[in-house]
Amino acid sequence: xxxxxxxxxxxxxxxxxxxxxxxxxxxxxxxxxxxxxxxxxxxxxxxxxxxxxxxxxxxxxxxxxxxxxxxxxxxxxxxxxxxxxxxxxxxxxxxxxxxxxxxxxxxxxxxxxxxxxxxxxxxxxxxxxxxxxxxxxxxxxxxxxxxxxxxxxxxxxxxxxxxxxxxxxxxxxxxxxxxxxxxxxxxxxxxxxxxxxxxxxxxxxxxxxxxxxxxxxxxxxxxxxxxxxxxxxxxxxxxxxxxxxxxxxxxxxxxxxxxxxxxxxxxxxxxxxxxxxxxxxxxxxxxxxxxxxxxxxxxxxxxxxxxxxxxxxxxxx
Ligand code: NCD
Numbered sequence: 001x002x003x004x005x006x007x008x009x010x011x012x013x014x015x016x017x018x019x020x021x022x023x024x025x026x027x028x029x030x031x032x033x034x035x036x037x038x039x040x041x042x043x044x045x046x047x048x049x050x051x052x053x054x055x056x057x058x059x060x061x062x063x064x065x066x067x068x069x070x071x072x073x074x075x076x077x078x079x080x081x082x083x084x085x086x087x088x089x090x091x092x093x094x095x096x097x098x099x100x101x102x103x104x105x106x107x108x109x110x111x112x113x114x115x116x117x118x119x120x121x122x123x124x125x126x127x128x129x130x131x132x133x134x135x136x137x138x139x140x141x142x143x144x145x146x147x148x149x150x151x152x153x154x155x156x157x158x159x160x161x162x163x164x165x166x167x168x169x170x171x172x173x174x175x176x177x178x179x180x181x182x183x184x185x186x187x188x189x190x191x192x193x194x195x196x197x198x199x200x201x202x203x204x205x206x207x208x209x210x211x212x213x214x215x216x217x218x219x220x221x222x223x224x225x226x227x228x229x230x231x232x233x234x235x236x237x238x239x240x241x242x243x244x245x246x247x248x249x250x251x252x253x254x255x256x257x258x259x260x261x262x263x264x265x266x267x268x269x270x271x272x273x274x275x276x277x278x279x280x281x282x283x284x285x286x287x288x289x290x291x292x293x294x295x296x297x298x299x300x301x302x303x304x305x306x307x308x309x310x311x312x313x314x315x316x317x
Pocket of ligand 1: 067139237238
């Protein structure tokens with residue numbers, strides 16, 4: 001078996017819960033495979049409707065979502081899967097008092113893969129302890145969002161042509177933002193310099209910095225955006241209102257890291273602007289048309305990553 005075949009074998013039946021479980025080799029393999037689903041790389045007809053025919057994805061969303069839920073639904077159908085699930089747990093027997101574990105056990109027997117988003121840290125892991133089929137973490141509270149990270153890496157690699165040697169600035173809510181937590185860890189596998197820009201009360205949690213330290217990652221922490229940012233990518237994020245216990249604090253700092261019209265100058269100089277979306281007001285819409293504003297393309301890439309991931313964990317690639 002060559003290395004790719006070995007890595008591929010690794011993925012069958014695998015849970016996608018924590019970005020720390022994925023080696024550099026694993027991540028590069030997923031990125032490579034995702035290209036097979038991307039019309040930018042594959043010009044011929046991309047119909048893959050039979051890859052996972054007969055398989056069922058259960059989409060269990062205990063927290064709001066647009067991109068993650070809908071792109072998983074679209075990806076599953078594009079590779080021939082059927083879909084069951086819910087995005088309003090109050091419409092299920094949870095409303096009658098059924099436990100999380102029992103709900104998972106039941107969905108496990110109706111599906112071939114579970115995709116779960118939940119406001120609690122560790123919820124996807126808890127589901128994986130009960131479920132026999134693969135569980136994919138679509139975001140567990142303020143902790144992690146590993147499939148978002150995969151599409152973020154895919155986007156960076158597609159644009160920069162590489163990951164080693166780039167500089168990435170992460171800005172906004174680094175405390176509660178699960179996307180930046182998982183992304184920062186994944187980038188630590190590559191020779192990437194990281195710049196973290198946030199209000200002092202929203203800095204990257206120590207548990208994640210510790211991992212960066214142990215990997216010898218070069219990073220700096222700033223409390224404002226430099227006049228001239230020296231980075232290949234600026235990854236802007238939303239201040240996570242729903243995670244604050246003190247709403248006055250939220251109100252005080254929510255507008256301190258807005259990118260206005262004047263940021264076009266930095267885009268002109270070559271900084272690429274990313275954002276996991278949804279944005280509230282942290283990027284002025286006048287920037288959207290700039291070729292270096294790549295957040296909508298980034299969201300589209302989520303489809304290709306999720307097609308590849310579903311096929312991989314089902315052992316259908
Ligand atoms: C993010 C999330 O849910 O963590 N959105 C997404 O999945 N693309 C970011 C956010 O809500 O701010």
